[in-house]
Amino acid sequence: MARFIAAIASxxxxxxxFMAEPAMARPVSYEGGWTLIEETDRQSTALWVHYxxxxxxxxxxxxxxxxxxDVLFNGPQATWLAKRWFGENYQANLYGFAGAGAIEGINGNxxxxxxxAFIGAMADWETRRLFASYKARGLEGGTVDGSxxxxxxxxxxxxxxxxxxxxxxxxxxxxHRPDADDPVGVTPLVRFFKGAALFEAxxxxxxxxxMLNFQYRF
Amino acid sequence: MIRTLFLSSAFGALALxxxxxxxxxxxxxxxxxxxxxxxxxxxxxxxxxDHGEHDHEAHDHKDHDMEADEAASGELVMLSRTxxxxxxxxxxxxxxxxxxxxxxxxxxxxxxxxxxxxxxxxAATYVDLDTKTLNLxxxxxxxxDDETIGELVKKAGYRIAAIHRGDALMVESAxxxxxx
Numbered sequence: 001m002a003r004f005i006a007a008i009a010s011x012x013x014x015x016x017x018f019m020a021e022p023a024m025a026r027p028v029s030y031e032g033g034w035t036l037i038e039e040t041d042r043q044s045t046a047l048w049v050h051y052x053x054x055x056x057x058x059x060x061x062x063x064x065x066x067x068x069x070d071v072l073f074n075g076p077q078a079t080w081l082a083k084r085w086f087g088e089n090y091q092a093n094l095y096g097f098a099g100a101g102a103i104e105g106i107n108g109n110x111x112x113x114x115x116x117a118f119i120g121a122m123a124d125w126e127t128r129r130l131f132a133s134y135k136a137r138g139l140e141g142g143t144v145d146g147s148x149x150x151x152x153x154x155x156x157x158x159x160x161x162x163x164x165x166x167x168x169x170x171x172x173x174x175x176h177r178p179d180a181d182d183p184v185g186v187t188p189l190v191r192f193f194k195g196a197a198l199f200e201a202x203x204x205x206x207x208x209x210x211m212l213n214f215q216y217r218f
Numbered sequence: 219m220i221r222t223l224f225l226s227s228a229f230g231a232l233a234l235x236x237x238x239x240x241x242x243x244x245x246x247x248x249x250x251x252x253x254x255x256x257x258x259x260x261x262x263x264x265x266x267x268d269h270g271e272h273d274h275e276a277h278d279h280k281d282h283d284m285e286a287d288e289a290a291s292g293e294l295v296m297l298s299r300t301x302x303x304x305x306x307x308x309x310x311x312x313x314x315x316x317x318x319x320x321x322x323x324x325x326x327x328x329x330x331x332x333x334x335x336x337x338x339x340x341a342a343t344y345v346d347l348d349t350k351t352l353n354l355x356x357x358x359x360x361x362x363d364d365e366t367i368g369e370l371v372k373k374a375g376y377r378i379a380a381i382h383r384g385d386a387l388m389v390e391s392a393x394x395x396x397x398x
Contacts, residue, residue: 088319
């Protein structure tokens with residue numbers, strides 16, 4: 001655990017001022033809005049900051065540390081809102097995203113810096129009480145060439161909070177990483193949402209690793 | 219290999235379930251989303267309508283709450299109140315309420331508050347998740363037309379269902395409730 005905390009601290013130091021990609025919550029904001037995202041799951045830790053150019057496109061910088069493979073990715077990311085479905089009581093979104101940059105070994109991994117790129121898609125559906133999402137991403141480059149992950153999440157809000165209240169969600173995420181020692185991971189988590197801030201804390205019962213996600217919309 | 223295929227199939231099913239669920243819900247919501255202005259009145263023929271079973275005298279009107287019916291039908295909506303909204307009303311600003319589709323979380327509220335807060339015509343703004351409305355009070359003597367409000371909501375990432383002003387808007391006074 002101490003190693004994990006030290007690693008997080010070192011990553012934050014290394015990447016301060018950088019940004020990351022969206023996990024499962026609104027990767028495109030309002031026109032002119034900035035969003036800061038931190039994501040830590042059983043495989044990696046990422047920082048992402050993006051700026052929403054228009055309601056369908058955000059551009060940002062992603063720094064991602066793959067803790068399992070000791071590699072670090074840095075590069076810009078674009079996220080495109082392909083389609084948003086509106087209803088009186090629901091919203092659903094389909095996103096595509098892609099990024100390119102450099103990947104290199106860290107923490108004793110001697111892998112040289114090489115070009116890398118990723119591409120993926122996300123979909124979500126949400127009411128004030130129910131949530132479902134899916135995300136898939138493939139990455140090419142460096143020692144993790146050809147890596148693929150996908151994750152699906154479902155959630156339930158035990159109560160409906162009004163504007164500005166503390167919103168609480170109970171969620172379950174199942175991820176699939178074919179290259180991992182445990183290809184399928186199960187992570188129950190709780191999401192707290194208030195105003196412009198979102199915080200998620202969970203625990204991977206597969207790997208005994210924490211999930212810690214934070215998002216702030218400026 | 220079989221395990222990998224099984225897992226991929228399982229995730230594929232989950233991936234399909236989200237849009238399928240969305241589509242099913244969208245079908246269910248179609249009637250809720252219908253707006254009066256969307257109906258094609260020019261295609262309606264009075265003589266084609268069946269009035270035969272309509273007996274006005276047989277209706278019981280004594281428990282009929284017209285105001286509640288109008289609010290429920292979307293023709294009369296109530297302005298949500300905050301200290302900022304109250305101050306802007308007290309200063310003499312005109313209110314407007316927009317019913318917005320897709321408002322499900324505080325990020326939606328943040329997006330619209332930020333977008334409208336930048337406009338000099340707007341004195342106060344509040345997004346009410348419970349009523350799914352964007353509540354605006356303009357500076358005295360200023361306003362935004364419906365088209366501009368619709369464009370700004372679109373920039374925030376959402377969509378307007380209807381905009382209410384004047385007589386179509388119910389503003390609760392400090393002493394009670396009344397239409398203004």
